[in-house]
Amino acid sequence: MSDLRPLRLRNSLSGRVERFDPARPDEVRMYTCGLTVYARGHIGNFRTFVGQDLLRRFLEWKGYRVLQVQNFTDVDDKTIRGAGEAGETLRDYTTRFIELYHADADALGVRRAHHYPRATDPEYIAAMVRLVERLLERGAAYRSGGSVYFRIAAYPDYGRLSGAAVEGRLAGARVDADEYDKESAADFVLWKATEDGEPTWDAPFGAGRPGWHLECSAMALELLGSGFDLHCGGVDLKFPHHENEIAQSEAATGEPFVRHWFHCEHLLVEGRKMSKSLGNHFTVRELIEEGVSSAALRYLLASVHYRKQLNFTRDGLRQAETAVGRVNALLARVPESSASGPFVPADPGVRACLDRFEEALNDDLNVSRALAEVFFALRQANQGLNRKDAEDGAGVAEWAAAIRSMNEVFGVFEMEGAPDPSSGEDLVEEIEGWIRERRDARRRRDYARADAIREQLRARGIALEDTPDGTTWRRLD
RNA sequence: GGCGGCGUAGCCAAGUGGCCAAGGCGGAGGUCUGCAAAACCUCUAUUCGGCGGUUCGAAUCCGCCCGCCGCCUCCA
Numbered sequence: 331m332s333d334l335r336p337l338r339l340r341n342s343l344s345g346r347v348e349r350f351d352p353a354r355p356d357e358v359r360m361y362t363c364g365l366t367v368y369a370r371g372h373i374g375n376f377r378t379f380v381g382q383d384l385l386r387r388f389l390e391w392k393g394y395r396v397l398q399v400q401n402f403t404d405v406d407d408k409t410i411r412g413a414g415e416a417g418e419t420l421r422d423y424t425t426r427f428i429e430l431y432h433a434d435a436d437a438l439g440v441r442r443a444h445h446y447p448r449a450t451d452p453e454y455i456a457a458m459v460r461l462v463e464r465l466l467e468r469g470a471a472y473r474s475g476g477s478v479y480f481r482i483a484a485y486p487d488y489g490r491l492s493g494a495a496v497e498g499r500l501a502g503a504r505v506d507a508d509e510y511d512k513e514s515a516a517d518f519v520l521w522k523a524t525e526d527g528e529p530t531w532d533a534p535f536g537a538g539r540p541g542w543h544l545e546c547s548a549m550a551l552e553l554l555g556s557g558f559d560l561h562c563g564g565v566d567l568k569f570p571h572h573e574n575e576i577a578q579s580e581a582a583t584g585e586p587f588v589r590h591w592f593h594c595e596h597l598l599v600e601g602r603k604m605s606k607s608l609g610n611h612f613t614v615r616e617l618i619e620e621g622v623s624s625a626a627l628r629y630l631l632a633s634v635h636y637r638k639q640l641n642f643t644r645d646g647l648r649q650a651e652t653a654v655g656r657v658n659a660l661l662a663r664v665p666e667s668s669a670s671g672p673f674v675p676a677d678p679g680v681r682a683c684l685d686r687f688e689e690a691l692n693d694d695l696n697v698s699r700a701l702a703e704v705f706f707a708l709r710q711a712n713q714g715l716n717r718k719d720a721e722d723g724a725g726v727a728e729w730a731a732a733i734r735s736m737n738e739v740f741g742v743f744e745m746e747g748a749p750d751p752s753s754g755e756d757l758v759e760e761i762e763g764w765i766r767e768r769r770d771a772r773r774r775r776d777y778a779r780a781d782a783i784r785e786q787l788r789a790r791g792i793a794l795e796d797t798p799d800g801t802t803w804r805r806l807d
Numbered sequence: 808g809g810c811g812g813c814g815u816a817g818c819c820a821a822g823u824g825g826c827c828a829a830g831g832c833g834g835a836g837g838u839c840u841g842c843a844a845a846a847c848c849u850c851u852a853u854u855c856g857g858c859g860g861u862u863c864g865a866a867u868c869c870g871c872c873c874g875c876c877g878c879c880u881c882c883a
Contacts, residue, residue: 363883364883365883366881366882371883372883374882374883375882375883376883377883378883379883381883382883406881407881408881492878492879542881563883564882564883565877565878565883566877566878566881566882566883567882567883568878569878569879570880571882593883594883595812595877595883596877596882596883597883598876598877601875601876602876603876603877630819633819633820633831634819634820635820635821637812638812638813638820639812639813639876639877641819643818643819645818645819645832646818646819646832648832649818649819649831649832649833650819650831650832652831652832652833653831653832656831656845656846659845659846660846690821696821696822697821698820698821698822698829698830698831699821699822699829699830701820701821701830701831702821702829702830702831703830704830705830705831706830709846709847712845712846712847713846713847713848715846715847716839716846716847717847772841775841777841777842780841780842781841781842781843784842784843784844788844793844793845794843794844795843795844795845795846796840796842796843796844796845797840797845797846798839798840802845804845
């Protein structure tokens with residue numbers, strides 16, 4: 331698989347699209363920078379998570395076994411402040427937002443990671459302490475004012491990820507209180523000395539709490555090992571977060587930290603940067619409560635290349651809704667094959683379509699070209715259905731199976747919508763009763779009556795469609 | 808100020824030197840239908856922000872200009 335048709339993926343470390351080769355032949359070890367859990371994640375966060383999910387699903391589609399770790403940052407200034415204001419323990423407070431994250435991610439069909447380490451989990455605090463000790467031993471860290479800092483001078487490769495202009499970037503950096511404790515302005519805190527009222531953990535180098543960057547290094551090294559394959563996050567994390575992760579990890583282990591860095595661009599809302607002050611800040615939950623389907627939401631988030639800013643608009647959601655609906659309508663008419671095992675198309679046309687699909691995604695995840703293949707298959711299937719001769723039945727089934735296969739990567743079709751309380755057996759029986767009555771009316775050529783029944787059901791959100799084989803119905807959104 | 812990205816039809820969006828500039832949404836016409844709806848078919852950018860240049864040939868390379876956005880500080 332991967333030998334003949336390698337994935338080519340942009341590596342932020344080199345700035346180039348490179349062949350993606352995991353360290354072990356069939357396994358991909360993947361780390362995702364997750365949320366800081368002081369608030370519910372917004373659609374910007376989920377653009378990144380959906381982008382990473384697409385990458386993971388494609389790797390799995392290609393046959394890799396993926397081991398994914400996604401952390402939660404549950405100790406920092408914002409979580410501490412939030413918990414204090416809410417009068418809750420830090421643990422309880424952050425747990426709430428972790429649960430909300432899972433609710434939103436599940437709604438969007440984001441596959442679950444295999445591990446969700448939290449910074450304050452005892453085993454990871456211990457791992458962080460060990461990492462700091464190692465850095466102290468190696469002279470890559472120093473103690474000052476009760477805190478421990480990373481000495482950038484001890485790591486000559488600093489700046490490889492975010493570009494050479496590190497000094498320039500830091501020159502304008504605001505001077506904060508602990509600046510005076512540092513040997514160099516670029517040094518960053520690994521372990522913060524305890525302050526009044528803040529959570530604190532004992533350590534050989536003094537009680538305190540982990541600095542921002544330390545947790546990801548510790549958890550990634552602990553769960554995935556040094557030199558793992560993929561480290562993912564939003565573009566904003568490149569500097570300083572990921573730069574610092576690389577520095578502290580490599581200074582501690584003496585080995586390359588990560589093989590391939592994957593960064594997702596941010597999204598814009600109606601052409602503007604999303605921010606609380608502009609009031610264009612949405613959560614997944616809010617949009618779904620407004621009636622946006624999670625499928626349309628996911629489609630919009632997944633349909634723009636991960637390195638391009640995505641302009642999130644109402645019109646875009648509407649377009650996504652229509653596009654997803656067309657595919658779902660076809661799939662609803664063609665039942666899923668009960669055949670087990672991998673899908674091997676017999677039709678050369680179907681095979682070629684899947685080949686082009688894979689080729690598109692192999693090319694640095696070209697989702698636009700891949701989606702074009704989904705719609706190509708859709709057209710083929712619908713054409714087959716229109717011809718409706720028995721000979722074509724198998725062809726339609728294969729095209730539908732191809733769409734379902736491609737959907738393993740996109741995950742946007744046949745998502746179960748919000749359960750409708752009025753969709754019980756009773757309603758179905760009632761609708762079928764109306765359809766029978768309308769059929770009789772049509773046989774009598776009583777079209778006024780037939781149209782009245784259709785209108786009355788349409789007003790209730792049920793669309794009737796007459797086909798040569800009888801009348802079908804579907805729910806309008 | 809430093810660094811980076813983008814500007815392709817009404818909207819979204821592929822395409823980075825050479826077949827008719829993918830695909831989706833929308834629109835127009837048609838097939839089917841009692842009428843619809845759905846589906847399918849055809850059409851919908853002689854042109855790729857503007858102006859120059861390189862080339863037999865450029866949306867694709869170079870230069871200048873215009874416009875939009877992001878990063879450089881917490882941030883997915």
